[in-house]
Amino acid sequence: MKTSFFKLPLLLVLFYWVFNIVFVVTYCVGFDDYFFISSDMTIYQIIIKFIEQILPNFFLQSPSSFVLFTTSTLILNKYAINQINQKNIINSLFIAALITLGDIVGRLYCYPYIYEWMQAGRQYLNLNIYFFFPNYITNLLKITIGYFFIVLLTCFSIKLFNKSYMHNDNALTQNESQQLHLGLFIALYNCYFLTALFALIFLYEDMYYSYYSFRKIIIDIVGLTVFLSVVNLLGYFLLRRCFTGVTETIAFKKLVFSSIGIFLLNLLLNCLLLIVLVIFSISLINYLKYWHKISDLEIIMICFMIVVILLISSCVLVRIAVKLLFGKMDKNYQNMSV
Known part of the structure; x- marks a missing residue:
């Protein structure tokens, strides 16, 4: 079967x-x-x-x-x-x-x-x-x-x-092991993201709301579902060929510590990049306001470009880190297999 x-x-x-x-x-x-x-x-x-x-x-x-x-x-x-x-x-x-x-x-x-x-x-x-x-x-x-x-x-x-x-x-084949490592890595990354997000949501709810409104919960669910669907689909195509060095045994400890390390590094670098982009955008908007009245469409385009830059930087960082950690087979296992 x-x-x-x-x-x-x-x-x-x-x-x-x-x-x-x-x-x-x-x-x-x-x-x-x-x-x-x-x-x-x-x-x-x-x-x-x-x-x-x-x-x-x-x-x-x-x-x-x-x-x-x-x-x-x-x-x-x-x-x-x-x-x-x-x-x-x-x-x-x-x-x-x-x-x-x-x-x-x-x-x-x-x-x-x-x-x-x-x-x-x-x-x-x-x-x-x-x-x-x-x-x-x-x-x-x-x-x-x-x-x-x-x-x-x-x-x-x-x-x-x-x-x-x-x-x-x-027993697991090499291809099956790659699929398992890929699926577990994506699931762990989702877990870290949702943990950080929900801790912030609970903080926001405790300070400003005493209940969840029906409209708000619908917007949150739809927005989160669309975002995770797009990001996970993109992550699958980016990482599906990166787990070439895994063995038949699942390296779960390595998966956990490497994924949380990549997530924290990605979060830190994106925060720094976001600060730089926001400062640059404010300067650009002030410059454009000096010469002509800036429209709402131009502000939306600037915000959209910030999101695109952050998304691209995240994808590049995660792909490079995963290839470095899981793209080469462990030497000890390679010697045992020989």
């Missing part, structure tokens, strides 16, 4: 979303006394209220989804579980239920104590609650703790159901 390295993890993520939706709907119907404001609500109004509850949960679970995908891909490949069949799909369904249940219990009972502990630590260190950096670090810690629960639950659940899965004994 043909093996597939990413279909089972993707199914696991899909089941994770479905069970989260089931939990939200069950909670709203059975435990939320304020969900049904009046008894004469129409079906359309009820559906809209359900969507307003489900979409924020879906949006907030997107970083955890990449962690779940990466962890499940690694663990399933470790146990040689790469076949799509009824038995493996049913096991993945049970595993998704366990992960979702554990994640919900952690969010309901563990996260409040963790949050209080972090707030007490900030007060002990006498950090200003309205200062940007401590708030950002606190949000990063909260998100990272959530990742820890997801990784722990995924490893435990797959190990628990390992004997129930149908395994394959075929």
